[in-house]
Amino acid sequence: MVIGAVAAVIGFVLVVTLGIVAVVIADEDAAATETTDGGGGLQGVPAEFREWILKADAACKEPAMVPSLLAAQLYQESKFKTSREEATSHAGAQGPAQFMPGTWATWGRDADGNGEASPWDIGDAVMAQGRMMCSLLKQARTSGYPGDVRALALAGYNAGWGRVEEFGGVPPKSFANGETYNYVRIILSTMKRFEGPGLLQVSGSGLGADALRKAATQLGTPYAYGGGGPGGPSVGFCDGTNGYKDGKCAASSTVGFDCSSLTQYAYWPKLKLPRTAQAQYGATSDRPVSRTQLKPGDLLFWAHGGNGFIYHVAMYAGDGNVLHAPRTGRHVELAPLTSAMPQGDYVGATRP
The missing domain is CATH 1.10.530.10 (Lysozyme)
Structure with missing residues (x-):
């Protein structure tokens, strides 16, 4: 309470943010290492x-x-x-x-x-x-x-x-x-x-850099399966397999993004990517990029065993890191490309 009217002390209850994955697949349990800057980022707030x-x-x-x-x-x-x-x-x-x-x-x-x-x-x-x-x-x-x-x-x-x-x-x-x-x-x-992921400094210009800069404004936003779109984060949904945490439907009460809605939001309206990770791969796969040639904003894709159905998409953030929405129970974050998702599932990258 501000000035003179002192609030009673309220015991802290940990606010658990809900977290992250593609609209069309089961949530992944891959480990991802967050980067923090001691408070420059933000998480756990509405x-x-x-x-x-x-x-x-x-x-x-x-x-x-x-x-x-x-x-x-x-x-x-x-x-x-x-x-x-x-x-x-x-x-x-x-x-x-x-x-x-x-x-x-x-x-x-x-x-x-x-x-x-x-x-x-x-x-x-x-x-x-x-x-x-x-x-x-x-x-x-x-x-x-x-x-x-x-x-x-x-x-x-x-x-x-x-x-x-x-x-x-x-x-x-x-x-x-x-x-x-x-x-x-x-x-x-x-x-x-x-304290959330460190604030990402994006240099350069062009479609990819601008998209990454826009996506970086959402660091710390909760993951919501089926949530988010060109207009920003929104409530998600559960489909019988995805969107659940501790046996309950977390997505339906979480305002956030999943992996492909985040990338769609980042590029919209300059480039109107389709909604799902699979569709985004299909729309950009004619412009592949090798790992050694990655630039900020490039899209990276994963499929089980490295083949077949694309279950996850992320954006290259430079310095060997990606910006993505990993899975339910997490939030939009920076993570090393090598551990963001299972290495054996990596399909490749494209340049929208």
């Missing part, structure tokens, strides 16, 4: 929050600001809830970032362009949260107070910067029954769970 968290992070030049900090803070404040019933505190804090009306008057803007600055609008709330945290991080960095600047900024967000000044740092456990102290501790300890 799709409607992801865009705004990344924008808020990009707008802040303070080195201590990372997307996972904003994500962990939003989870602690509201668990990403947006309804007035679920996101109104007993003290009157409002919306997913839990702004008090007086504080909202200072930081609120119409970030989403709908004509109203509202703490209930996800874009408005997250961008206001980012602006306030950015300011607090700067105050913390220049304050001379001991300790982690993120801890100081979080304490200022929760209890007011005046309390940080009063105590010369994060208020102790004796202040407000330890609520600010625990607020800070919980958020810092749960940031790691929201």
Whole structure:
């Protein structure tokens, strides 16, 4: 909760993102090694929050600001809830970032362009949260107070910067029954769970590089079997074999991509690829590319035993890595080409 109205400490519940595979085949269990940059990426947040968290992070030049900090803070404040019933505190804090009306008057803007600055609008709330945290991080960095600047900024967000000044740092456990102290501790300890794949830097121009750059904006987006398309991530479905996790249909409640909808989204509308991995291979197989000649954006395909039905597609991301949506239970990620899928299943690459 922002300024003076301190939220009760809520035990953290791990948010499990759901994950990844082609629309037309059974989910694979191949191992994939993720790359991370210590917080530059993002995972485990609802799709409607992801865009705004990344924008808020990009707008802040303070080195201590990372997307996972904003994500962990939003989870602690509201668990990403947006309804007035679920996101109104007993003290009157409002919306997913839990702004008090007086504080909202200072930081609120119409970030989403709908004509109203509202703490209930996800874009408005997250961008206001980012602006306030950015300011607090700067105050913390220049304050001379001991300790982690993120801890100081979080304490200022929760209890007011005046309390940080009063105590010369994060208020102790004796202040407000330890609520600010625990607020800070919980958020810092749960940031790691929201750290996603590193932000991919794509150089160059052309159809492939542009497609890869577009796909990279979806790093950390959940996998949803049958979900996604040219317009972005969407809820998927289960077909009796695919889309299940722990015996339950995960796809029908997950907004995300599968492997071929991600590549379709990446190239659309400059190149309108068909929907499935098999069809995408058929549409581009007349332009094969050897492993030694791969360029960013090239499509890579896998079939069981290296022959027959194509069950997976990925995009070459450079430096021996691919960007793909692997299977249910995972998310859009970077992985080494050599371990993204079974090496014996690799069919080859094409250049759309």
